[in-house]
Amino acid sequence: MCGITGIFAFNLVGKFNKIHITAATISLERRGPDHQDTYFDEFVGLGHRRLSIIDTSSEAHQPMWDETKRYCIVFNGEIFNYAELRKELEAKGITFTSHSDTEVLLKLYIHQKEKCLHKLNGFFAFCIYDKQEQSFFVARDRYGIKPLLYLFDEDKFIFSSEMKTILHYGIEKKLDYSSLYTYLQLNYIPAPDTIFENVKKLLPGHYITVKNRKLTVAQWYKIPYNSDTSESNNISYNDAKAKISKLLETAVQRRLVADVPVGAFLSGGIDSSIITGLASKHKPDLHTFSIGFKDEKFFDETDYARLVAKHFNTEHTVFSLTNNDLYAHVNNILNYIDEPFADSSAINVYILSKETRKHATVALSGDGADELLAGYNKHAAFHRLINKGVKEKAIESLLPLWKLMPQSRSNPLSNVARQLVRFGEGARLSTPERYWRWASYATESNVETLLSETSRQHLDQQLYNTRKSELLRHLGDKHTINDILMTDMEVVLSNDMLTKVDLMSMANGLEVRVPFLDYELVNFIFTLPSHYKINDKIRKRILQDTYRDLLPKELYNRPKKGFEVPLLKWFKREMRSLILDDLLSKEFIESQGIFSLSEIQKLKQQLFSSNPGDVHARIWALIVFQWWWKKYFK
Template sequence: MCGITGIYAFNLIGKINKIHVTNATMALEKRGPDFQDIYLDEWVGLGHRRLSIIDTSIIANQPMWDDTQRYCIVFNGEIFNFQELRQILIGKGISFRSQSDTEVLLHLYIHEKENCLSKLNGFFAFCVYDKQEQSFFIARDRFGIKPLLYVHDEDKFIFASEMKAVLQYGIDKELDYESLETYLQLNYIPAPYSIFKSVKKLLPGHYLTLKKREININSYYTIPDTEDKTITFDQAKLKFKDLLEKSVQRRLVADVPLGSFLSGGIDSSVITGIASRHKKNLHTFSIGFKDEKFFDETAYASLVAKHFNTEHTVFSLTNSDLYKHVNNILDYIDEPFADSSAINVYILSQETRKHATVALSGDGADELLAGYNKHAAFYRMIHGGLKENALNALSPLWKILPKSRNNVLTNKVRQFHRFAEGMKLAPQERYWRWAGFASEQEALSLLSKKSKTQLSEEKYNARKTKLLAQLSKNVSMREVLLTDTNLVLPNDMLTKVDLMSMANALEVRVPFLDYEVVNFIFSLPDDYKINHSIRKRVLQEAYRDMLPPALYKRPKKGFEVPLLKWFRYEMRPLIENDLLSRNYIEEQGIFHYPVVEKLKRQLFSNNPGDVHARIWGLIVFQWWYKKVNGS
């Protein structure tokens, strides 16, 4: 796991930017604290920061060249089947200097070119420089576990693992207002776009070639669109268990200490249970909240740890413990990204890193197997009945009752209100609304008149249409899960885990996102994943005999933080007198202050609803904006 960056200059103006390669590489220090090196020639610069995981010797450092000195690679990620690939290459007469997966990947690319991608089982973003052809080949893994940003203009091509490295090249920082409008709804910005017009993100499952200024982007992977209607549920459980077992085993290979995140939910408990069978004295880690019992899940995590006899560590935190990390997290975020559970992931990663360099995670199962409340809501919409009609009929009641995430009753009212709202919308609009925290109209109303003149609704709608392209008018659960896997998973969940774990030099591996597991899950009928009584059905039923029975009786909880209390107390001066103050908002000119003021009033009222998520989105943006513009 590492940080990578590079530049290809097209002319003398572009060549001047090569001086920034060292600073860009240094900006990725937290991703790779173990080693740094750069390569420079007349037109090209490459930089690498290393977090040593497999073959920790200096011979595995990067940038790495082949013996002919024609090909050079910078690579972020892990190839879990590199030993099998290595043996195949040795059989073809290729010799290796190191025991690293990087060298295997380099030689596989040399011999297979873009066809190598279909043979890789892992997560990655890498660039191979062909010095003879003067070309770049850049690729990103199938599901977007590892990030890759780039800039392409008339003078140069730049790429990097994070925006903070891209900014070192002195790029044009003009805001992309279509991205801003999307962000104000979703609290993140979906690829291929970023907050800047000049910066793009390579889509998951795609590769990019650059030669003589020409850039070509191609897809090498899409989730297969085939349903196996012959497989029985019992057969599906057995095959799923077999594939997941192999996936976890692949991800236990490391030359450094390895552990597992354990929240006490089904997903992480399954991964922990499988891993404990193959790794003695497995160390597990969980985070709890002393002051917020509604959010605390450590009792379940401890139960699972005892069940599998792991070496378990609980990081039990107070609200003040959580709050003291907020500034560091906001400082590290280099593009507006406002999933507040990033705070938890940051602290969990920081504490875990004191004991391990690699951690397994249960991420991905909810998106693949219908684990969220919105999936149950969609299922009820598709298979609606009297209950659903009753919830809709009571819409006026849900609208006036107090709503918040901070206790069981008000959270249930909040959910009923969102469900009733969604029932009134067409399926595609319903998905978009349930994916976010604000409607399009609410997001648009936040923008100032000046900002609205910069916004192209035509471009925004075209982007939205593309993001929702897999949803038909008669939306199915498969289409919802496919859209989640292509939209929410890479742009929110995986971005959060990568950014926060890498801020602490911790590698997180996600067994549910082995492509063989994903392909199989999407071949299953919808009712193997969700029905009226159970979500993640095949997962829960496959491992019912392995897990403690108490896990099946507990309510599902999100990985949330107590934002509302912070906003009302510790962060109130920051909100009222700084980031969201009238003076700063009007001086900045991006937002319409009367609407911001209305949100603040709701925040401090007895009926906050989901407004804390929108306020957090504004705080993250404002903090980022000040940092980027030096204000």
Template structure:
């Protein structure tokens, strides 16, 4: 797990940008605190920051060259089946100087080129340079665990793990209004777009090839999902296969030359990972965070039950709201592209505390998107299979809309959920998916923009982007269609981005067994009934491990975690928001937002009916803090 950056210059103008490679590499120091090195020649600059995990010796540092000094690689990630790949290469006469997965990847690419990408089981972003042919291959893993941003123009090709490194090359900072508009709805910016018009994200499962000053984009992997075309396998057989694949996925992710542990929230997903890991690592260290001031969200009791059952060395980081608040500005300072999933605050602190004990942590990320674990999945299911209750909620939509809504009370949150359900149930399949994926409607997001921006031609392009995202939602969808889109939209751009940002800010590698390619491919070969029905979500996961996990973990609501934004905004952060970041002078000078609409949103924030205003305000706070640091 590391940070990478580089430049491929096409002419004299492009060559001038090589001087920025060192600063770009240094900008990634938190991703790779153990070592830094760069390589430059007439046309190329490559930089690497290392977080040492496998073969921590200096001989495994990067950029790494083969013996002939023709091929070079900078690599961020882990290849979990590298030992098998190495054995195959050795049988063909290849020799190795390290025990690292980096050298295996380098030599595999030398022998097989891009055909080797589908042999890799792991997560990665890398650049592979052929000095003799003057070509470069840049690739990203199947599901987007590792980030990769790039710029391509007439003069050069640039790439980096994070935007803060890309910006070291002195690019024009032209805001992409489509991305801003999408961000105001989703609280994140989906790939391949970024907040800047000239910077793109490489899509998961894709690679770029740079040859003769031309760039071509190729897809090497897509989930083998064919709606309605499922394996002819019984539910009990599916459970046995799923358990075996998960056990193998966890085993693969236990390889490390540095201390390794596991996140243990007390939820089902991380508990399954802990149960499997403890079989193969008896000294497993597990980590949880508790919330002393938010008892409703504190699941440390369940985490401790799991830790006791599997005899792990368990550490709980017990936090107050003040502890959470103290890290807000550190997080705002690290975010280099607007990203407003507020649960990142908890992930940041968990990563920071875990890093004091381990360099690698397993997590349960991905299970909800693969197995229908969210409330919205239950809502989609009920729309597709309506009963009397669903019809009644839809028929009384006007009532729910008129009642106070808030995420900060059980009653207010239930009204909010009923209102969103009733509204979404009336929509067509694509609009419903988008509405339930978003925190703000199209209209509400558009109103926040300055009146001059609402009239621009860019709105037509936004429609095209949205259509591309929703292309796999048919008019008569099933739950697997929803999950397929979730993996590409929500998982890649929200959940995995959050974990990568917050863990790498603290030099911690997080591994995700649920996103093993064998597991993902298998789960998308199963019908929706194996994953969800009216009574249960993540059905096959719950049933497969029912006899393994403590019974107390079952039959309780999924809680997640809501950081107390509303309380902070009304108290500690009130002046910072109302008079600074969202103050009239800042907004007027900036020229992006509508002062009157933001004033309405602030009034709602301090009203008795805040609804989702605090989440929308957080998106604006993140954007304004980012703007001030990187643009203003």
């Protein structure tokens, strides 16, 4: 796990940007605290920051060259099946000078070029420079676990693990208003777009070739999914459970390989508990970690985490936090975010990663299971509408009543009212629009009124609509839960959940591995019919049934908790001055010119009212953006 960057200059103008390679590499220090090195030639610069996981010796440092000095690699990630791949290569007479997965990847590419990607089991973003051919080959893993941003123009090609590194090359910063429009709805910006017009994210499962001043992007992987085929799959439920059990245990075993301490995140939920249980079978000294909230018992799951830790006899550490402990990290997190990203649970992940890093360098997590197997409230809501009955029609018809009730995430009763309103509103929309509404914190009309007249003039509505349609391409009026899950994999998982974990873990030099996203497991799960995953009574049905004999019975039939933070309380107390007198002040909004002052005033009024609804999520998105804007524009 590391940070990578590089530049390919096409002319003298591009070569001028190349002088920034060292500073750009230094900016990745938190991703790779163990070693730094760079390579330069007339037109190319490559930089690498290393977090040593496999083969911690200097022989595994990067940039790494093959023995002919033709090929050079900078690599971020892990290849879990590198030992098997190495044996295959050695059988063909290929020799190695290190014990690293990096060298295996380099040699595999040399002999198989882009076809090597299909053999890789792991997560990665890497660039291989062919000095003889004068070309770059840049690739990203199947699901976007590792980030890869790039800029391409007539003068140069630049890539990096982080936006802040791209900015170190002195590029023009031009706001993409279509991305801003999307961000203010979703609280994140989906790939391939970024907050800047000229910077893109390489889509998961894609690669880039740069040669002769031309850039080519190609897709090398997509989930082998066919809605009709999966729904008619006649594999028995018991056989499917057995296959999942085998694939997931193998996935966990693969992810325990490291030359540094390995632990596991343990929230006390089903997903992380399964990963912990499987890992403890193969690592008896497994250390598990969780965080609890002294002041927020509604969101605290540490009792369940302790129960699971005791059940599997792990060494368990709970980081018990007050609201003040959480708030103390907000400034550090806002400073680290280099593209607007407003999933507030990133604060929890940051603190969990920071504390875990004191004990381990690698942590397993249960991420991905909800998107794969229908674990969210919205999946239950879609299931209910697909199988619509009297109850669902009543909820929809009573929408005006639900809107009169106080709505907030802060307590169970107001949270139910909030969910009823969202269900009733979504039920009246088409499938794609319903998905978009339930994935969003604000509607398109909300955001249109929030933007200033000048911003609306900059907004390319046709471009926005095209991007949105591409994100929702799997959804039609006739749809299944599997279609929803496929959209989640491509929209929510890679752009929100995985981005959050990568950002916050790498900010603390911690590698997080996700067994549920082993591609063999993912491919199999998407062959299964929807009713194996969810029915009227249970979400993640087949996963829960597969591991009933493994997990403590107390974990079943308990409410699913969010990994949330007390934003509303902070906004009304600790952050009140920051909101009113700085980031959303009249003076700042007017001088900035991006937002409508009157709409900002309405949001602030709602925030401090007795019925805030979901406005705190919208305010957080504004805080993140304003903090970011001041850092990079003002």
